Amino acid sequence: MTTATERAERSATDKFDARRRELADSALAAIAEHGFARTGLRDISARTDLSTGILHYYFTGKDDLIAQAIWQYKSECARRYDPIVATSTSADELIERFGVEISATLRDESDMHRLWYDLRNQSLFEDGFRDTIIAIDELLADMVWAVVTKHAELRGASPTVDRETAYALVDGLFLNCLIGYLRGDLEALDHIRKRSAALLAASI
Amino acid sequence: MTTATERAERSATDKFDARRRELADSALAAIAEHGFARTGLRDISARTDLSTGILHYYFTGKDDLIAQAIWQYKSECARRYDPIVATSTSADELIERFGVEISATLRDESDMHRLWYDLRNQSLFEDGFRDTIIAIDELLADMVWAVVTKHAELRGASPTVDRETAYALVDGLFLNCLIGYLRGDLEALDHIRKRSAALLAASI
DNA sequence: GGTGAATTTGGCCATGTGTCCAGAATCTTC
DNA sequence: GAAGATTCTGGACACATGGCCAAATTCACC
Numbered sequence: 001m002t003t004a005t006e007r008a009e010r011s012a013t014d015k016f017d018a019r020r021r022e023l024a025d026s027a028l029a030a031i032a033e034h035g036f037a038r039t040g041l042r043d044i045s046a047r048t049d050l051s052t053g054i055l056h057y058y059f060t061g062k063d064d065l066i067a068q069a070i071w072q073y074k075s076e077c078a079r080r081y082d083p084i085v086a087t088s089t090s091a092d093e094l095i096e097r098f099g100v101e102i103s104a105t106l107r108d109e110s111d112m113h114r115l116w117y118d119l120r121n122q123s124l125f126e127d128g129f130r131d132t133i134i135a136i137d138e139l140l141a142d143m144v145w146a147v148v149t150k151h152a153e154l155r156g157a158s159p160t161v162d163r164e165t166a167y168a169l170v171d172g173l174f175l176n177c178l179i180g181y182l183r184g185d186l187e188a189l190d191h192i193r194k195r196s197a198a199l200l201a202a203s204i
Numbered sequence: 205m206t207t208a209t210e211r212a213e214r215s216a217t218d219k220f221d222a223r224r225r226e227l228a229d230s231a232l233a234a235i236a237e238h239g240f241a242r243t244g245l246r247d248i249s250a251r252t253d254l255s256t257g258i259l260h261y262y263f264t265g266k267d268d269l270i271a272q273a274i275w276q277y278k279s280e281c282a283r284r285y286d287p288i289v290a291t292s293t294s295a296d297e298l299i300e301r302f303g304v305e306i307s308a309t310l311r312d313e314s315d316m317h318r319l320w321y322d323l324r325n326q327s328l329f330e331d332g333f334r335d336t337i338i339a340i341d342e343l344l345a346d347m348v349w350a351v352v353t354k355h356a357e358l359r360g361a362s363p364t365v366d367r368e369t370a371y372a373l374v375d376g377l378f379l380n381c382l383i384g385y386l387r388g389d390l391e392a393l394d395h396i397r398k399r400s401a402a403l404l405a406a407s408i
Numbered sequence: 409g410g411t412g413a414a415t416t417t418g419g420c421c422a423t424g425t426g427t428c429c430a431g432a433a434t435c436t437t438c
Numbered sequence: 439g440a441a442g443a444t445t446c447t448g449g450a451c452a453c454a455t456g457g458c459c460a461a462a463t464t465c466a467c468c
Contacts (some may be wrong), residue, residue: 052418052419164380260426
C-alpha cells in the first residue's frame with residue numbers, strides 16, 4: 001500500500017529524474033562536439049544556457065552528468081534494432097535492414113558515436129563512469145547477438161561465432177568506418193552496410 | 205658531394221633527433237599510465253626527472269612530444285610480425301605464431317595499446333597529431349594485410365576480404381580483448397589467440 | 409496572498425594547464 | 439683556459455578547470 005506521502009515522494013523523485021534526463025540531454029551535444037576531456041562544465045553551460053550551478057544541483061559532478069547523458073543516448077540506440085529483429089521474415093531481409101540502419105546511424109550520429117568511443121576509452125583509465133560504460137557494452141553485445149541468433153534462426157542454422165566475438169567484429173567494423181567517415185571518406189557509409197552484411201552472412 | 209659544414213649540420217641534426225627519441229621514450233610510460241588528457245607536462249617531468257623546459261626545447265609542444273612518442277612505439281610494434289610473415293612455411297605455422305605474438309603484446313604491453321586507442325580517439329576531435337595517427341593506422345593495416353596475403357599464399361588461395369576490412373576485424377578483436385583484459389579478464393589472452401586464429405583461417 | 413521548500417543563479421576558490429624565457433650550466437673549439 | 443654555442447633549469451604567466459555556496463528566484467500548497 002502506498003501512502004499519500006510516499007506518492008508525493010515518488011512524484012518528487014520522478015520530477016527530479018525527469019529534469020536530470022532533460023539536462024543530460026541538453027549537455028550531450030555540447031560534450032560530443034569536442035570530447036570529454038576538452039569540454040568543461042563552462043562549455044556546457046555556455047552552449048545550453050544553463051548555469052554551472054544547476055549542473056551540480058542535479059548531478060554529483062562531471063562524471064555523473066556524462067554517465068547519465070551517454071546512457072540515455074546509447075541505451076536507446078541499442079534498441080533501434082529490436083523491431084528489425086522482431087519483424088524480419090527472412091535472413092536476407094534482416095541483413096538488408098540491419099545494414100541500412102547501421103549505415104544511417106553512422107551518417108546521422110557520427111558525433112555521438114565518436115563520443116561513445118571516447119568515453120569507453122576514458123573508462124579504461126579511471127573508474128568515474130566505468131560501470132555505466134560496461135552496462136552499455138553489454139547492451140550492445142546483446143543487440144548484436146540478437147541479430148546474429150535471429151539470422152541463424154531464419155537460416156535454420158546455428159551461429160558459428162560466440163556472442164563476444166560477434167560483438168567485437170561488428171564493433172571493429174563500425175569503429176573503422178566511423179573513423180574513415182570522420183576523416184572525410186564518404187564511402188564509409190557504403191562500406192559499413194556491405195561489410196556488416198557480409199560479416200553477418202558469414203556468421204551463419 | 206657533402207661539405208664539412210653539411211656533415212657537421214647533419215651530425216647536429218642527428219644528435220638533436222637522437223635526444224628527441226630519448227626524451228619521447230622516457231615520457232611514453234608516464235603518458236601511458238593515466239592517458240593523454242590526464243597527463244600534464246609536469247607529471248611527465250616528475251616521473252622522468254626531466255625539467256619541463258627541456259621538453260619545450262626539444263618539442264614544439266605537448267602534441268609534438270606525444271606524436272613522437274607513440275610513433276616510436278607503435279611503428280616498431282607493427283614490425284614485430286615481419287619475421288613471422290617472412291619465415292613461416294605453412295599456413296598453420298603462420299596462424300600459430302601470429303596468435304602467440306598478438307597475445308603476448310596484449311599481456312605485456314596493454315598500457316601502451318590503451319594509450320594508442322586513447323590517442324587515436326583524441327585525433328578524431330582535433331588535428332594536433334592526426335597525421336601521425338593516420339600514418340600508424342596505415343602501418344597497422346599493412347601489417348595485417350601482409351599476414352592475410354601470406355596466409356592465403358601458403359594455402360594457395362586468395363584472400364576473401366579486402367585490406368581495410370581485415371584490419372577492421374583484427375583491430376576490433378584486439379580492442380575487445382584489450383578492454384576485457386584491462387577489466388580483469390585473464391581469459392582475454394587466450395581469446396585473442398584463438399579468435400584471431402579463427403578469423404585468419406576464415407579469411408582464406 | 410503568504411510561507412516554506414525547491415530550484416536556480418553567477419561568482420569564488422584552489423588547483424592545474426601549456427607555454428615561454430632569463431639565466432645558469434655544460435660542452436666545443438681554438 | 440677563454441669564448442661562444444649548445445643544452446638545460448625552474449619558475450612566471452595567463453588562463454581554464456571542477457567543485458562549491460550564499461543569495462536570489464520560483465514554485466507548491468494551505
